[in-house]
Amino acid sequence: MPVDTTMSARRSLRFASPGAVLADLDALESAHRAGRLRTTGNWDAGTNFRHLAIPIQRSMDGFEDSPVPLWRKVVGRLILRPIVLRVEAFKPGIRLDRRTEAFLWQPTDFDEGLNMLRAQLHRWIDGTPMTHPHPAFGPMTHEQWAAFHLKHGALHLGFLIPGH
Numbered sequence: 195m196p197v198d199t200t201m202s203a204r205r206s207l208r209f210a211s212p213g214a215v216l217a218d219l220d221a222l223e224s225a226h227r228a229g230r231l232r233t234t235g236n237w238d239a240g241t242n243f244r245h246l247a248i249p250i251q252r253s254m255d256g257f258e259d260s261p262v263p264l265w266r267k268v269v270g271r272l273i274l275r276p277i278v279l280r281v282e283a284f285k286p287g288i289r290l291d292r293r294t295e296a297f298l299w300q301p302t303d304f305d306e307g308l309n310m311l312r313a314q315l316h317r318w319i320d321g322t323p324m325t326h327p328h329p330a331f332g333p334m335t336h337e338q339w340a341a342f343h344l345k346h347g348a349l350h351l352g353f354l355i356p357g358h
Contacts, residue, residue, distance in 0.1 A: 225356030243307030
């Protein structure tokens, strides 16, 4: 039975840079290695890491095979894009259509997902431009992508709790 993520306990995070995300990943990895990492959402840590890595990579390299229905593109560009770019933080509980969800959420081992996310964050830090259009929201500047990824990361990493 899926968890209602709108009701799940989670960390309230705000990231100012990809370096801050990397620092949080280090803390999550330490907790995982010590057997103290828990998740309060529907996906394990590796799956969350992969889910964050893919859009960062695609914002740099393109979204050619992203399955987004036409209706979602229209709603995304006209209604959701302005909201996503304006809000300070993303709220949990967004439901995607089955095709998009199957594409974005694939079970992934902790280390594989962590390595994927770190690699994309390092590309970002090293200056790879993020200028490809979002499959639902349309064209976005590098700065808009950066803000999107930082908010997206804060949402999903908030469901991973490093215990003491």
